[in-house]
Each structure stands twice: as structure tokens, then as C-alpha cells.
Amino acid sequence: MKPWIELGTAQIPNDGGVLTLRQRDQEFSISLSGPRGELMNSRRFNSEQQLSVLGCAHLKNRNNARVVVGGMGMGYTLAAALDAVPSTAEVIVADLIPEVVEWNRGPLGECAGSPLDDRRVRVHIGDVAELLTEHDRLYDAVLLDVDNGPEGLTHTDNNWLYSVEGTSSIYNSLAKGGMLAVWSASPDSVYVSRLKKAGFQVEVKTVRERPGKGARHTIFLAKKVAARPANKRR
Numbered sequence: 001m002k003p004w005i006e007l008g009t010a011q012i013p014n015d016g017g018v019l020t021l022r023q024r025d026q027e028f029s030i031s032l033s034g035p036r037g038e039l040m041n042s043r044r045f046n047s048e049q050q051l052s053v054l055g056c057a058h059l060k061n062r063n064n065a066r067v068v069v070g071g072m073g074m075g076y077t078l079a080a081a082l083d084a085v086p087s088t089a090e091v092i093v094a095d096l097i098p099e100v101v102e103w104n105r106g107p108l109g110e111c112a113g114s115p116l117d118d119r120r121v122r123v124h125i126g127d128v129a130e131l132l133t134e135h136d137r138l139y140d141a142v143l144l145d146v147d148n149g150p151e152g153l154t155h156t157d158n159n160w161l162y163s164v165e166g167t168s169s170i171y172n173s174l175a176k177g178g179m180l181a182v183w184s185a186s187p188d189s190v191y192v193s194r195l196k197k198a199g200f201q202v203e204v205k206t207v208r209e210r211p212g213k214g215a216r217h218t219i220f221l222a223k224k225v226a227a228r229p230a231n232k233r234r
Helices: 046-055 076-084 098-105 128-132 156-162 164-173 189-197
Strands: 005-012 017-024 027-032 037-041 066-070 090-095 121-125 139-144 174-184 200-210 213-224
Touching: 005 098, 017 098, 046 076, 046 139, 046 174, 046 200, 046 213, 066 076, 066 128, 076 090, 076 139, 090 098, 090 128, 098 121, 121 128, 128 156, 128 164, 139 164, 156 164, 164 174, 164 189, 174 189, 189 200, 189 213
Parallel strands: 066 090, 066 139, 090 121, 139 174
Antiparallel strands: 005 017, 017 027, 027 037, 174 213, 200 213
């Protein structure tokens, strides 16, 4: 078997560790320094795709839909979101680490079909929370795959997204009928309760890392069912 070749590294802010991109033949891997090890692999991405399939299912015929993808990863979530929305949509992908975006413009691009080349995509280098606290325009879907789930692992600032304050802010950033979809390595009943208290209608799905096999991951689907506040605008 051929050895892994290191293609690049990236420092996660605030001493969050170091990400390393490696390649072996046509397989790619991104790992985190320390005991966590591999975070993602180009052979196991079904659950990342399902995050978008489930989170954007209501947008197939929604003109001018606006979607936020939190976490570039290997591009699979973004690519699946683009497949799920109309040609008039705008999809904003946010990532805190610029090197990850550059990897997707370079060696990782072909894994997911080079979704960054799609004219509907806008890239935000920075914390996805910056987008979700503006509230000057509303989103139809927010897809979060920025960490291991509702408890920040690679970057502790991610914890805000899953907190009472963060959950409420995301609720306010969504249009009526908008969907928050969150990827997690495992279930979390406390997070489900928090979503419900914020006003979301919640459904929890279990998906496999490969179609029909592999590790089981969790997708939290939280729908905003209340009327849009009168002072919000598209």
C-alpha cells in the first residue's frame, strides 16, 4: 500500500490544534493533531451529503433561496446543497480557516466536483456566527458541520452555536419555514431540548457515513414554524 503524502497544514485559531491534509492515491484525509486524529476522509462522506439533502429538501422550488453552509470540509456538504437548490439560489459557505478553502480550490476540488466554481457560491472566511448574528437578511436554510456536534471539539468558540444564545440567534436568522440542520457524531437529547425551547420543530435522523454501512451519525433538523417578525426583511 502506498504511503500517505502530506499536502498541507493549517493552524486552528486560539490553540485549537493543527489540521493536516494528506493524500494516498485518490484518497484524501484531513486530521487534527492530538488524540482525535482523522476528522474526515474522501471515502466516507454520505452523512455530510445527507446534511444538505435533508436540510434543503424544502427548497427545491424556492426561487432566490438563501443558504448558509457552516464548514467547508471536503466540499461534499456544499456540493449537495447546490444540487438541492434552484439556479436562482445563493449559497454562502463559511470557514474559519482560509487554508481549508484553498485546499478545496486545489487538490480537494475534484472530490466533490469543484463546488466553489459554481456561480451561486459566496465564500465567507471567518466564523459562521458572524453571518448568523447580522439578521439584516433572512436565510432559508442553515447547515452546520463545523465540529463533532453540539459540543465544540476542534474550536471551543463553536460552542456558542449550540448554546441557548446561539440557538436563539440562529432561529432569528431564519425565514418562516426555514431549516437548521446540524451534523453530529452522536445523538444529544440536551441539544434537542434546547432547540425546542428556542421555538424549533425538531426531528432527529440517523444516517450512515457510507450508503447503507459504516458509522452512524446524527442529523438534527430544526424547522422554524413561527411567523417571521415584521421588522425583518429579505
